[in-house]
Amino acid sequence: MFDPKVITALLADNVRKSGNPFGLANGSINTWWKGKNLAGEGGSLLLTGLMYQMVPYINAATGLLEKYEDTPTAERIRFARWVPRFLSAAVLKMKASGEDRNSAARILEDITRILAASGVDFAYRPELDFYSGILLYDLGDLDSFITHARRVAGRLQEAGVERIITVDPHTTWALKKLYPRHAGYAPEVRTYFELADLSGSTDREVTLHDPCFYGRYLEVSQVPRTLLAGLGVRCVEVTGSGPFTTCCGGPAESVSPALALEVGKRRVTELEATGRPLVTMCPICQANLRRAGAEVMDLATLLAGIVENRRTGDSSRRTEDRGRKSEEFPSAAIE
Amino acid sequence: MTLVTPDFVEELQQYGDDTVLRCFNCGTCVAICPLINDSFPRRLIRYIQIGARDRILAGGRDLWQCLHCGLCSRTCPRQADPAEVILSLKRLVLAAWREEDTKNV
Numbered sequence: 001m002f003d004p005k006v007i008t009a010l011l012a013d014n015v016r017k018s019g020n021p022f023g024l025a026n027g028s029i030n031t032w033w034k035g036k037n038l039a040g041e042g043g044s045l046l047l048t049g050l051m052y053q054m055v056p057y058i059n060a061a062t063g064l065l066e067k068y069e070d071t072p073t074a075e076r077i078r079f080a081r082w083v084p085r086f087l088s089a090a091v092l093k094m095k096a097s098g099e100d101r102n103s104a105a106r107i108l109e110d111i112t113r114i115l116a117a118s119g120v121d122f123a124y125r126p127e128l129d130f131y132s133g134i135l136l137y138d139l140g141d142l143d144s145f146i147t148h149a150r151r152v153a154g155r156l157q158e159a160g161v162e163r164i165i166t167v168d169p170h171t172t173w174a175l176k177k178l179y180p181r182h183a184g185y186a187p188e189v190r191t192y193f194e195l196a197d198l199s200g201s202t203d204r205e206v207t208l209h210d211p212c213f214y215g216r217y218l219e220v221s222q223v224p225r226t227l228l229a230g231l232g233v234r235c236v237e238v239t240g241s242g243p244f245t246t247c248c249g250g251p252a253e254s255v256s257p258a259l260a261l262e263v264g265k266r267r268v269t270e271l272e273a274t275g276r277p278l279v280t281m282c283p284i285c286q287a288n289l290r291r292a293g294a295e296v297m298d299l300a301t302l303l304a305g306i307v308e309n310r311r312t313g314d315s316s317r318r319t320e321d322r323g324r325k326s327e328e329f330p331s332a333a334i335e
Numbered sequence: 336m337t338l339v340t341p342d343f344v345e346e347l348q349q350y351g352d353d354t355v356l357r358c359f360n361c362g363t364c365v366a367i368c369p370l371i372n373d374s375f376p377r378r379l380i381r382y383i384q385i386g387a388r389d390r391i392l393a394g395g396r397d398l399w400q401c402l403h404c405g406l407c408s409r410t411c412p413r414q415a416d417p418a419e420v421i422l423s424l425k426r427l428v429l430a431a432w433r434e435e436d437t438k439n440v
């Protein structure tokens with residue numbers, strides 16, 4: 001385990017300087033929207049909170065931390081001086097994998113397709129897409145979290161944002177529950193899948209891994225199940241699901257990749273007992289369960305795949321080229 | 336020897352927690368915690384209840400094992416909210432470490 005004091009100080013310092021835990025410019029992390037012609041005005045604001053975009057850097061950082069955790073080298077090195085250097089923005093940028101970046105971008109694009117297919121009026125403004133600061137809150141650095149949250153809330157208020165669409169459980173929890181309490185800002189916050197109104201049909205079974213914040217804290221795990229049921233997807237449940245879901249282990253990765261992996265492996269064993277393809281709706285869960293050896297698809301990929309298959313199979317509708325053929329959707333692979 | 340800090344519960348309240356005295360040490364949280372590690376989080380709660388502030392500080396790092404997953408709070412029969420207790424402890428310990436650093440500078 002790494003010294004939480006050092007890790008927290010490093011992350012808080014990065015958030016202060018760059019607005020995200022990695023010290024990289026938000027603009028260099030957040031590139032998925034380029035060339036997508038998303039509306040910049042109207043309806044609700046799609047705010048990704050940059051969590052999906054951060055996965056390539058989380059994976060890079062976890063890989064580095066993992067290498068040194070509990071080794072004699074780690075013991076010899078004074079982390080207070082050493083950790084910030086080896087986890088520097090430049091190193092992480094170099095180590096972040098292109099495949100991870102593409103995968104995050106595809107999921108976010110799928111979310112915009114789901115919203116469009118559901119007739120949701122939404123806008124995307126990259127300059128207003130901020131990281132929520134949630135990691136600082138979870139690590140116990142309440143002062144740094146509040147400072148960041150107030151800065152973000154101020155910018156969103158200034159822009160007149162009253163309705164927000166979120167894409168991950170951590171940002172949703174932060175904006176819905178923590179920002180009203182700690183930053184005096186209480187916009188209406190809905191996840192994209194709460195707004196989804198899709199048609200399409202398939203016949204398959206999956207097992208959902210409910211993220212803690214959706215299943216337990218926000219109690220919305222029934223929503224994706226109902227949505228999937230309407231599309232012909234049956235969810236085969238594990239014991240730890242819904243409000244009693246078991247954690248993927250991901251939240252430990254910044255201080256102990258070994259612990260995150262151990263907890264993740266136990267969860268993978270639970271989930272794989274059903275023998276069905278695994279689906280989740282959180283970038284942290286997906287990354288950690290994958291690290292623990294599981295194949296895990298994002299809910300958005302599954303939903304967009306079903307919708308796209310319906311569209312390409314329906315000749316009465318305009319089937320524009322969206323840059324990816326339906327057979328390339330991973331949904332085909334789980335049948 | 337353990338030094339007892341009688342007003343530790345009040346001190347912790349400044350960092351958010353006000354439920355810790357509800358715990359009656361049943362151990363449900365230990366049984367359900369995904370860390371499956373000795374007696375986490377019940378041990379910490381007991382330390383708070385008896386005012387063992389120095390023991391908490393001595394093992395301060397272990398608090399960051401907690402995933403803040405909330406399963407313990409969900410299943411606690413006394414609504415003692417152990418997950419929030421641990422988060423409050425993280426805040427208190429961070430503040431104590433920072434104070435120590437300031438003194439040492």
Ligand code: SF4
Binds near residue numbers: 364
């Ligand atoms: S916190 Fe709740 S579950 Fe844990 S020992 Fe106390 S009463 Fe039992």
Ligand code: SF4
Binds near residue numbers: 402418421
């Ligand atoms: S919140 Fe922390 S103590 Fe409670 S069950 Fe989860 S990991 Fe264990």
